Amino acid sequence: MPSVHTYFNRKNNAQRYKSAGEQVDAPVIVMVSGGADSTALLHMVVTEAMNLGDGHIPVQIAKERIHVLHVNHMLRGKDADSDARFVESTCDSLGVPCTVCCVDVAKLSQKSGTNMEEAGRRVRYDAAQELASKLCKKRGISRQKAIILTAHTADDRAETFMMNVMRGSGMSGLTSIPRHRGLIYRPLLDYTHDQLKAWLLTRGLTWREDATNADTYYLRAYMRHNVLPLLKARNPLFVQTVCKMADLITDEDNYLEAKAARKLRQITLRKDESSLVLDSLKLSSTDVVIARRMVRIVARQLIPDAWFESKHVDAVLEAVSAGVGVANLPQNLEARVRLGTVTFSFTGAANSATPGGMSADITARVMPSATTTSVLGEHLSVPGMLELSDGRVLSARIFPVEHGFDVVSYATAHGREWLGESVLLDAEACGVDPTLGGSLWVSSPEPGDTLQPLGMHGQSKKISDLLGEAGVPVESRAMMPVVRTNIRGHVAWIAGIRPDERVKCTQDTKHLLELSIYSRNQMVERSQ
Numbered sequence: 410m411p412s413v414h415t416y417f418n419r420k421n422n423a424q425r426y427k428s429a430g431e432q433v434d435a436p437v438i439v440m441v442s443g444g445a446d447s448t449a450l451l452h453m454v455v456t457e458a459m460n461l462g463d464g465h466i467p468v469q470i471a472k473e474r475i476h477v478l479h480v481n482h483m484l485r486g487k488d489a490d491s492d493a494r495f496v497e498s499t500c501d502s503l504g505v506p507c508t509v510c511c512v513d514v515a516k517l518s519q520k521s522g523t524n525m526e527e528a529g530r531r532v533r534y535d536a537a538q539e540l541a542s543k544l545c546k547k548r549g550i551s552r553q554k555a556i557i558l559t560a561h562t563a564d565d566r567a568e569t570f571m572m573n574v575m576r577g578s579g580m581s582g583l584t585s586i587p588r589h590r591g592l593i594y595r596p597l598l599d600y601t602h603d604q605l606k607a608w609l610l611t612r613g614l615t616w617r618e619d620a621t622n623a624d625t626y627y628l629r630a631y632m633r634h635n636v637l638p639l640l641k642a643r644n645p646l647f648v649q650t651v652c653k654m655a656d657l658i659t660d661e662d663n664y665l666e667a668k669a670a671r672k673l674r675q676i677t678l679r680k681d682e683s684s685l686v687l688d689s690l691k692l693s694s695t696d697v698v699i700a701r702r703m704v705r706i707v708a709r710q711l712i713p714d715a716w717f718e719s720k721h722v723d724a725v726l727e728a729v730s731a732g733v734g735v736a737n738l739p740q741n742l743e744a745r746v747r748l749g750t751v752t753f754s755f756t757g758a759a760n761s762a763t764p765g766g767m768s769a770d771i772t773a774r775v776m777p778s779a780t781t782t783s784v785l786g787e788h789l790s791v792p793g794m795l796e797l798s799d800g801r802v803l804s805a806r807i808f809p810v811e812h813g814f815d816v817v818s819y820a821t822a823h824g825r826e827w828l829g830e831s832v833l834l835d836a837e838a839c840g841v842d843p844t845l846g847g848s849l850w851v852s853s854p855e856p857g858d859t860l861q862p863l864g865m866h867g868q869s870k871k872i873s874d875l876l877g878e879a880g881v882p883v884e885s886r887a888m889m890p891v892v893r894t895n896i897r898g899h900v901a902w903i904a905g906i907r908p909d910e911r912v913k914c915t916q917d918t919k920h921l922l923e924l925s926i927y928s929r930n931q932m933v934e935r936s937q
Contacts, residue, residue: 435554436544437474438537441499441507443492443617447560448499449605450597451477452614454558455503461556461594477507478540480533482514484525485621492617510536526627534593541592546867551911553592553838553899561586561595564602567651568632575628577719579701581666584659585651591898601648666896669702670786670852680887682856682873684754685710689729689746700726704744706786707753710855712740725751786852789892791841791922795851797890801926803851803904807836807843808921816921820914823923830905831925838912839901840894843920849901850893854886860900861910872903879906892924 439454441447453459454475458467479496481489493509500507518528541555566586573582588595597605609616625631640647676691685707692700704722721738728734728746736744741756789795791805810816820833841847858872876886890904894912902908904926914921 434548434550435474435556436476436541436548437470437556437558438540438544439475439477439558440533440537440560441477441479441496442560442619443479443495443499444560444619444622445606445609445616446562446565446597446602448614448616449609450558450560451499451503451505452609452612455505459596461558461589461596472505475505476540476544477505478537479507479509480529480536481509481511482529482532483511484514485619488620492619495617508540512536526629538592551838553840553894553911555592557593559593559595560597562597562600562602562605563648563652564633564637566598566655567637567648568629570651570655571632571636572628575632579719580658580662581705583655584662585655587659591895598652665698665702666706667786667788669699670706672699673703673706674787678750680710680853683711684752686750686752688749689732689751690749692726692751693729693732697726700729708738708742710853711742711753711755713855713857786850786896788848789851790848791836791846793848797851801890803890803892804923804925804927805849806923807841807846808923809843810919810921816914816918817916820921824908827925829907830927831923832902832908833914834901834908834912834922834924835914835918836920836922837918839922840898841922848895849924850896850898851890851904852893854889854891854903858891858900860903860907863908863910863913865910867910872900875903875907881906890926 437454439451441451454470455472458469460467477496477500479493481493483489497507497509512532514525514529514532517532518525521528537557541557542552545552545555570583570585573585576582586595586598588598621627622630623634625634637647644650672695676688677685678688679686692703695703701722704725705717708717717739721736724736725738725744728736728744729751732746734746738744742753743756745752745754787795789803789805792807794802794804796802823831823833836843839849841849854872854876859869860872860875861867861869862875872891873886876889881889889906891900892902892904893899894901899911900909901912902924
């Protein structure tokens with residue numbers, strides 16, 4: 410988390426700096442269902458200067474950049490088809506292209522075992538990401554420059570907050586809907602549904618009504634029609650109050666998450682793609698607030714889409730407190746505590762034999778080694794330095810580029826000179842504000858991690874394959890620092906190995922981000 414000075418300096422001065430909406434070549438995908446909120450968003454994007462919610466001044470987005478996406482869930486027959494025709498007709502009248510995607514969400518929900526609402530949400534975001542990749546490839550630009558706009562409102566945020574309260578969510582769930590994550594921006598989070606309907610009516614604009622939005626069988630509709638009206642009757646500004654609370658909780662959640670990740674890195678004994686071993690004695694002595702988060706981070710490390718309830722987390726910590734026991738967790742994951750360690754592994758793997766006939770958790774306890782300690786996640790301030798558990802140091806610096814300077818040749822020569830241990834990247838492409846700075850996320854390679862290696866023209870490759878080609882021993886791969894654009898962002902650099910094509914320097918680069926990895930005895934040399 411930033412200091413008080415940095416936090417308010419960013420907050421008060423952010424509007425002076427370049428908005429993501431000013432990336433002149435980047436496609437702007439507007440997700441439109443045909444309802445009042447998304448219809449208002451579409452008309453606003455086309456006709457008015459928009460505040461994207463990225464902390465910068467409102468900008469007018471060029472019409473040639475706008476592309477509408479409508480997803481037909483195939484759940485409401487002719488009504489759904491009419492929604493699609495309405496969106497297409499509206500786009501025709503505004504002169505913007507529209508893509509309609511049809512997906513049988515009911516069938517997908519049944520196949521995946523998720524509820525209808527979650528299946529539909531995944532379909533929409535997957536379709537938007539796929540369209541972003543397609544449009545960026547067609548324009549010959551980095552996919553990371555694309556913008557996806559959704560029409561979530563303050564009401565949606567309050568509903569999500571209350572839904573998560575009903576489910577017994579922890580602090581992370583109470584952050585509700587983020588204003589910006591990855592390519593996705595939500596510029597209407599400060600508007601209520603009623604305000605947007607009034608905006609449409611004053612302009613004589615129409616929209617579609619989805620009858621299922623009134624069906625209180627669904628939790629969101631129940632919250633919208635049965636619960637929130639009662640709360641707003643006592644506090645007319647209840648929605649705005651909840652949104653302010655969610656903003657405050659988000660700041661505190663980010664701070665605690667980073668603190669938990671740092672502590673987890675310190676007590677990890679071994680990690681690979683299917684298991685992770687911690688020092689259970691140190692976990693037992695950790696503050697329970699941080700320990701709970703550590704267990705959830707481990708779950709996400711091993712199962713990216715893990716949904717752990719508080720009972721699962723408590724089961725792990727109860728076994729840790731007792732010093733022995735097994736906690737059975739979702740998706741065949743288990744946490745086995747014994748001999749001072751807690752081993753998270755999938756059923757059948759925890760007791761697999763290791764060389765020497767010792768069980769995996771005993772080996773991890775008897776033979777902890779710096780060469781097998783993983784980098785579980787920590788922020789790297791920009792500018793700033795981060796000391797890794799193996800004694801090496803990661804550093805980040807920003808440099809402005811003078812007009813007319815051949816930045817591409819300079820970056821190429823720099824990489825060759827430092828043999829990959831230092832790279833020059835495009836600061837903005839890495840999500841770093843050149844004036845205010847920011848932070849990157851450093852962690853171990855995750856299962857399924859991919860990179861678009863520099864020089865491979867956008868082709869993706871598994872990080873595990875790249876490490877193998879670089880001659881990194883299997884037992885050392887968990888130690889390889891992977892630098893990401895943010896805690897849930899894409900990989901920018903496998904430290905010392907290869908940067909990503911999407912963050913390379915181009916002739917349009919205005920600020921260089923230098924990332925370096927070196928041993929402590931090189932610090933004096935690098936700082937000169």
